[in-house]
Amino acid sequence: MIRRAQGFYEHFVRKDGTKTRSTHYCAGCGHGIIHKLIAEAMAELGIQDESVFISPVGCAVFCYYYFDCGNVGSAHGRVSAVATGLARSLPGKVIIGYQGDGGLGAIGFNNAFQAANRGEHFAMFFVNNALYAMTGGQMAPTTLPGQRTTTTPWGRDVVTTGNPLKVCEVFDQLESPVYIERVSVADTKRIMQARKAIRKALEIQRDGKGYALVEILSPCPTNMHMDPVKAAQFTIDDMEPIFPLGCLRDRSGEPTATPMAIPRSTITEVIGADGNSRDPVIDPDLTEQGLKFSGFGGQGILSLGLIIAKAASASGRFVSWFPSYGPEQRGGSASCSVIIGGRDIGSPIVDSPDVLVAMNQQAFERFVPTVAIDGTVLYDESIPVTVTAPEGVSLIAFPATRLAIEQGGVSKAANTALLGAMTEMGLIDLPEDVVVEMLKDSFAAKPELIPKNMEIFQAAKDWAREHLC
Ligand SMILES: Cc1ncc(C[n+]2csc(CCOP(=O)(O)OP(=O)(O)O)c2C)c(N)n1
Known part of the structure; x- marks a missing residue:
């Protein structure tokens, strides 16, 4: 059945009071699909009233217009810090972080990494579109070698700007995370896998098991300067060899998940x-x-x-x-x-x-x-x-x-x-x-x-x- 995902608001009410049913995303952008998968999973798992969603700064800055649950906006790159605070002060609630590759991989990398290392109890949905989208397509840590962006007009040169940051692989070196998987929303088959991974990350939160990271490769037709079909194909052909899809870790079935940190002043x-x-x-x-x-x-x-x-x-x-x-x-x-x-x-x-x-x-x-x-x-x-x-x-x-x-x-x-x-x-x-x-x-x-x-x-x-x- 084609219908609005239950975890979304019926109407999206903007600041000026206008009501709409469409998001602000460009045609072919992966954010909208990812939102839908999260909203559906939240509703299906019956955790909507228990969930707090943290909007990032980036193209997904308006998440709070869409998700019908608790919403908090964070400063650019600080989703993990905010999620840590919420998870610790609201034990038993489902804390959902959402961030782009600029926010998580660049300005916010340390607080994201440290939160994962502490095994904080939240799910992080990390949207990797290989560039900074909201600000007009600059290079991100995940930009591919040779990829043209507004700040790498001749293509990313790894000698001067380093190699693409493989966040899942880096986080997989840590002891505490319970679940780490990389998925994609470039085609239907991949979306189905992404759906499962998103659901699992939320189940881990519902069950109080610990930190979950889902990286989602996501097309950005506008800043990739491609039509939606080509942008999706780029995600498959060019991004996947560098960011291979798959589950890097799943300890959700183990009884000894990371214990909840008890706040102590x-x-x-x-x-x-x-x-x-x-x-x-x-x-x-x-x-x-x-x-x-x-x-x-x-x-x-x-x-x-x-x-x-x-x-x-x-x-x-x-x-x-x-x-x-x-x-x-x-x-x-x-x-x-x-x-x-x-x-x-x-x-x-x-x-x-x-x-x-x-x-x-x-x-x-x-x-x-x-x-x-x-x-x-x-x-x-x-x-x-x-x-x-x-x-x-x-x-x-x-x-x-x-x-x-x-x-x-x-x-x-x-x-x-x-x-x-x-x-x-x-x-x-x-x-x-x-x-x-x-x-x-x-x-x-x-x-x-x-x-x-x-x-x-x-x-x-x-x-x-x-x-x-
Ligand atoms: C502290 C701070 N630094 C920089 C910015 C400018 N800024 C806004 S969004 C953004 C990057 C967004 O890229 P990403 O996190 O990958 O998300 P996307 O837009 O691609 O979804 C930047 C640098 C800001 N708002 N705040």
Whole structure:
């Protein structure tokens, strides 16, 4: 029966609201056939409601107009990174990646390769049309020797541009993938084989077995500058000798498929190692709090975030701690993000912090405009106020460095002063005794520094109570 594949939307609604039943692909392009095979398999396997499809950048950028399932768009070359995130945060769902040879084989090769090496639980449909189609037919890593493209007008010269990248063969060197097969959609017989391979890759996802890669040789009449029949013939005659069809690996029948990676945040590992963590307690009423700490490397900004994150973890909260370093060494910029909440944390990135601690002008200028409405900025009093804060954001100057020095400490103990002020002002909603315990714990290797830091902590609390509360 000839009919619309069930896994597609009834109508394809474009951004401007127009409804159509045709895709945007050129006549004779393989993408449309591959889409149909995926949509059919998804519907036939009954996994449509469980599936999330990741659209690439490339000719297939509009996949989300077509597939009637969950849809996420990714940046060019980053499908495997997005698929990894989805697979790990949505265990039990079917994650489907889709990418061209430019996206997977060039800009995105490393993240694709590493994801395969980790045995991430997703299916990757890799469409090899031997060129970059969407951008007008440039050379891809898979372009054949001697093949003319807009960037190899005299034919690909393997001496200067290397040989075609055989992605399946390269990935077949890895331990973790469960299934690797190369197919083609150049004629009916081949389409039938492609259909089976696509189905198998999705079954592997449905059954939670691990990573599956299906490479699909696909004609591109427009950029191959051929009519659809000749482009399909080119795929068979010229591409197949270099990219032979066939199954390179099928471990789907083995009981020991790659286990699912269990998400663990960095902080869990750090804290787990020193025995201070508690199992987090689910508390849906606890509003997630995002904190950002930023300053120069060596100001103790990362340790400040870590002490707070450890205190949160020791108090049974869900927590993430995510450091970010500038390219420089000590003295360069450093920042970290901490999220504290009552349920699993999706992403450790804090785009609009509720609390920003800024310890230099650069941090102040960069992050103050990002602070959430009703948020608070605690900054060292020495920083000139050079940018306006968004409405509702409180700017609080605090003599962190001065207090640290006055208490007989050194300027790098400013982080202890900040911790005291934050505790006193209620910027961190954690029991003070746990915060103090984690402050002391951070000096485990140099216990002689604990008394001085406790004095700084107390002096900061006193100052904050007197001037800020
Ligand atoms: C980061 C980034 N780099 C480059 C581009 C430009 N760009 C868009 S699609 C594309 C190549 C597409 O080729 P391929 O991945 O093989 O997919 P096809 O269009 O052939 O299906 C490029 C280079 C981009 N959008 N983003």
